[in-house]
Amino acid sequence: MIDPKLDASRAFSGEPLVDVSIPRLFAYHRVLRQAQALGKRTITSHGLAAMLGHTIASTQIRKDLCALGPLGRRGQGYAIDPLVEQLACVLGLEHDWRIAIVGFGYLGRAFAAFITARERRFNVAAIFDRSPAVVGQRWQGIVVRDVADMERTLAAADCNIAVIAVPAEAAQDCAQRVAALGIRAILNFAPMSLHLRGPVIVRNIDLAGEMAILTHRLSLE
Amino acid sequence: MIDPKLDASRAFSGEPLVDVSIPRLFAYHRVLRQAQALGKRTITSHGLAAMLGHTIASTQIRKDLCALGPLGRRGQGYAIDPLVEQLACVLGLEHDWRIAIVGFGYLGRAFAAFITARERRFNVAAIFDRSPAVVGQRWQGIVVRDVADMERTLAAADCNIAVIAVPAEAAQDCAQRVAALGIRAILNFAPMSLHLRGPVIVRNIDLAGEMAILTHRLSLE
DNA sequence: GACTGTGAATACCTTCACAGCA
């Protein structure tokens, strides 16, 4: 009945990192880089909150950073350099990633342009579509392949992440197929969630759903 | 100390509609339209779940629909026609909406193309950017205006919804300005949340943050 | 005194279990 944490005095608890905190950690990394560029060496959780426009409470920041390890000094704050380094490591910012775009309509094109312009660590390495009008086109030197041929052509591209931007009806099938081909992470733009067996990470983005939330709330008034 | 609901026997509780349920209601509407097209007249919560590929539990569906009113019949299921009608009403699908795009980089362009292609009820009525290279360009007949002139030019467009797709540093300022100009709903693509006074509805979409979740989880392994 | 680290309290959402009707 003795809490094992109490056995070692000064033990560090380090709550597990949970998904919701990751975009926040990413934001911390961004503003800490700015602080670094300004020559700052340390920062407090309050200072960080201020740099983020107080959109995140300092308590939340401390809880998030606490999960990374004992990086702060009580009474002082956090040293920025090790914090940035640890964040980059935890967020996987130190690797490059190869992306397969499945579905090259407006959304697929948009995402490809956005993510490659935004971050150099993301490379679009394969593009698929089912429309004969699109298959065979080139985008940044990459030939758009037929979705039907994915089993033959995806493996060569050696992708880590698939972005699914196909109509809702086709999404589950596409997801299962890329998962079967060894992709372990999927960003899904089709409305509502996919379910897959095995260790596949799925994140859903539902743009039309978000618009529906806005129009719903507006029409209440 | 008496629960007022108990005063009227057979009272209908109707829990309040919460944001998270709206994208689900939107998905129900989509598949119910399919069911209508197939000539079906009624459906059960289980049937709906099946049409959604069991990505949503039937219990969840019942809780969501229950919030709309007493639309089901115990032992029978739901009549599809009134359900579709009620969903369209609640989701604001019966109105047209005028959208202002603020920030016309990759993301702004992408969203404009996507949303107008996807749903006719959304009209892009104004576009703003701060880059002189972009200001003055036309998109679907709409001239891109300078963000600096928003106070003069936005009112004439009579927009209900603003889509903010500017860099993180500029987002809070843009949001405050569109809110001051009477916009009551904002879809924000800048990382991390905005905070605004007054009755402004804000939804955040953080694409880079979602990608960070994927690269984080991948680099754990 | 200042600031972090963290258990407890709170709020929120989903799932469970079952009462209530047709």
Add this chain to the structure above:
DNA sequence: TGCTGTGAAGGTATTCACAGTC
């Protein structure tokens, strides 16, 4: 019996309050 409507339970994320440390 079959299915909805719903209170209760469970799980997860945020906020509060404060002990611990410099």
